[in-house]
Amino acid sequence: MSVEHSHGHDHDHAPPPDQDGPWSDYQYLETAVRELLIEKGIFSNDDVRRMIERMDSRSPARGAQVVAKAWSDPAFKDRLLADGRGAVEELGIDIEPVRLIVVENTAAEHNMVVCTLCSCYPRNLLGLPPDWYKARAYRSRAVREPRAVLAEFGTELPDGVAVRVHDSTADMRYMVLPRRPDGSEGLGEAELADLVTRDSMIGVSLPKTPA
Amino acid sequence: MSDGTGGYHAHHDMGGEPAGPVDRSTHDYAFWEKRVDALMVLLSAPERGLLRVDELRRGIESLGAYAYDRMSYYERWIASITNIMVEKGVLSQAEIDARIADLKARGVGRP
Amino acid sequence: MTARFEPGAAVRVRLDDPKGHCRTPHYCRGRSGVVERICGAFRDPEELAYGGEGLPKQPLYRVRFAQAELWPDYAGPAGDCVEIEIYEHWLEAAG
Incomplete structure (x- = not known):
């Protein structure tokens, strides 16, 4: 999917975490981009986890x-x-x-x-x-x-x-x-x-x- | 309203525009939204220097009015991050498309 | 860094309408205000947004605008104001 091509589609927002609906186009995009960046050695899965933990510690x-x-x-x-x-x-x-x-x-x-x-x-x-x-x-x-x-x-x-x-x-x-x-x-x-x-x-x- | 710019201004430059009441309801950030945020922070860290906040903003602005009318906040972010990674040759559109197809073929993201 | 304007100086935001990335909101362009403080020297986001280096760094100011200067129909008290961060290349001296 390119971001450009998605413009004409019916829009589906990401479901809240307590719903079991299918992923939105952008959730697929996030996963694809993240996996590829990790595979290219730009950062690790652990880096992502640590960033989220740091974010969660700020309030x-x-x-x-x-x-x-x-x-x-x-x-x-x-x-x-x-x-x-x-x-x-x-x-x-x-x-x-x-x-x-x-x-x-x-x-x-x-x-x-x-x-x-x-x-x-x-x-x-x-x-x-x-x-x-x-x-x-x-x-x-x-x-x-x-x-x-x-x-x-x-x-x-x-x-x-x-x-x-x-x-x-x-x-x-x-x-x-x-x-x-x-x-x-x-x-x-x-x-x-x-x-x-x-x-x-x-x-x-x-x-x-x-x- | 005269703002000295002939009335034209970009969609994101919304200070002073008429708008409805503030909707104070909030949602807890979903995990995938936090991951998008983490991607931005990691890519822009000095040791990588692959994405500047100014580039992220420019990418969001270039999504146009559509971005504000139809996309959520972190949808705008991941769209902009992706476009800039492709623009810089860090990722190719073809490999992103192929990975999404692969995820869907494997049933990832379906209940 | 040599700052062209001192705190308290009367300044006017340039009247311009660039099509690219820009951090000067449209609603203050062509409007006059007073320098509230100098924030330091920073790289130009209009270049950083496109891969440029945005150098040399230039002074960034906080400029205070009376609400009535921004919005002639503003109905609130005269002391109400908006403060905006503006890079030096967007400012000119005001009478």
Whole structure:
């Protein structure tokens, strides 16, 4: 199958893993390409497995750990805002080769991140992006009507808070440092991290408030 | 809307386009999707240098509007990766076609 | 690296419409903004996408645009903005 020739066919998306349907054209394509590259010695099956394990080990929990540290340690927060990767590496989190810019939400400013051209995302820190981050509605509208998009996520901001949208178009990746919630004063870093959601680090929502 | 480009822009360059509400439902990545992702990371690693992210993007963009209207995210990726591997002579279209035929003949991927 | 623009400089995105791979979104072309920071020097993705080396590296800027500059009908508060990474060859000085 060539990719060109498949265009006229009825499209069948890959079935979810709990279905026993037949493979899609693209699942065959992936398997063929992977097997051939392995046979040519370009990489090994083991390399593929290790890459997937590494991917699976990355999740928003890593970002939440960074946010909780920044909430607890003002000097760390300053370093995080000045040099994202350097500060994250202090916590033993390797995000190479990502160049990370951390943007801080304040009483006057709310930040949110989008990639209108594709799906740039700090995946080495937060794991793979949610589907909506890669889809047309979010990519199209986040730069033009950010407040309407935020409202769809249940995030209503007063007019006095400026909305600053970051279109992640080139070599930088962005993480939002949310505001520390009211009522979280006595909490330790682990409890604080539990308040930090993936969406709050993309900037479409606010962190949870303490129970 | 005037954007200084006479109204023309490529399909993937969608900032500011009208669109419906954000669908917040998500799916767990299937294993084959993670494998596509792994192929990209492995091919682009410095020790191999066979694929740049810029080339991957260019390949996705050249799939055109079809890619966004009909293909899923990792379908776009594997289509682009394949085309660039063929373009660079790392793989040939004939050997890919033959391997797919072989997989199907062996009943791989059928319940 | 010698950067042509300093943080705070007023810049305008070139009005161009290349048919190939490009990382400058259409909606900011021809629009004016302010340099928020210099991100460093990077290879040109417009060449990297086709197998070129994209050298010499050139400065990459974050440029801040007022929403009303991008979308004249923007209904939100005047302080709302969009920031976009833009390579130097796409920028010119704005009055």
